[in-house]
Amino acid sequence: MTSFSANLGFLWADRALPAAIRAARAHGFDAVECHWPYETPVLDVMAALEETGLEMLGLNTRRGDVSNGDNGLAALPQREEEARAAIDEAIDYADRTDTAAIHVMAGKASGSKAQTTFLRNLDYATTRTDRTILIEPLNRHDAPGYFLNTTMQARDIITELAVPNLKLMFDCYHVARNEGDVLFRLQDLLPIIGHIQVASVPGRRAPDHGELHYPTVFSKIADLGWKKPIGAEYKPSGDTEEGLDWMKRYNS
Incomplete structure (x- = not known):
């Protein structure tokens, strides 16, 4: 049976994070993950996790100045102090909520200086915590200019x-x-994969339609021996709860 984690950056995004955690438990998710929880008092998140018994699988470092186009900081030369402050903040929040992994966002950059900066900041992050540090290639359509964009680069x-x-x-x-x-790529990269997420292609909706045949994908993931919950990081086409039939089919 495939198990799933609700990505609360997209699912129940109209609710406060603690309420979204409770909704995820009520609707059968086995874990939760989020994007940027920092405006939510950590004690409220801790209480919701304890009440529901759900594990928080992951959170992201801050993007920076979003109004100025930032989409992460860790690969940006001359901004290492900001990047490391964001890493420290994420580690602290993860420690208090016992979150399993931290996604360090690279940001929009290119070239050898960006590569060196990203490596230095990742070295800093991995030595500051024993928790898993994740890096994620983002596609060029949704995140043009993002430093990390292929699995080979990662x-x-x-x-x-x-x-x-x-x-x-x-x-x-x-x-x-x-x-x-x-x-x-799933099979080839399995030894270095820390988390798997899904959404339809190309619409980034629920994984029950689109170009990528998810029954085959989930079967492959199971055959590879993956046991952790898979992150449902998709944008609901309407009410989150009305669009969960896909999960009932896949984890029954």
Whole structure:
């Protein structure tokens, strides 16, 4: 049976994070994850997690100045102080909520200086915590200019740093849109994958339609021996609860 984690950056996004956690439990999710929880008092999140018994699988570092186009900080030269403050903040929130993994967002950058900066900041993050540090390639359609955009680039970074708590966030949606060959890449990259996420392609809706055939994807993930909940990081086409029939089919 496939188990799922509700990504509360998209699901029940109209509710406060603690209420969204409770909704995820009420509707059969096995875990939760979020984007940027920092405006929510951490004690409220801790209480909701304890009440529901759900684990928080992941959260993101802050993007920076979104109004100025920022989409992460860790690969931006001359902004290492901000990037490390965001990493420290994420680690602190993760420690208090016992969140399993932290996605360190690279940001919009390119070139050798960005590469060096990203590596330094990832080294900083992985030595500051034993929790899993995730890096995620984002597709060029949704995140133009993002520094990290292919799984091969991510693998090279993970190989170069060679630390056990640096892993790949394998988002089937982003991989399909940017690279294709999702089934091959899942198998090939399995040793460095720390979390898997899903959404339809190309619409980023529930994973029950679109170009990527998720019954085959979920079967492949199971055959590979993956036991952790898979992140449902999709944008509901309407009310979150009315669109959950897909999950009932896949985890029955």
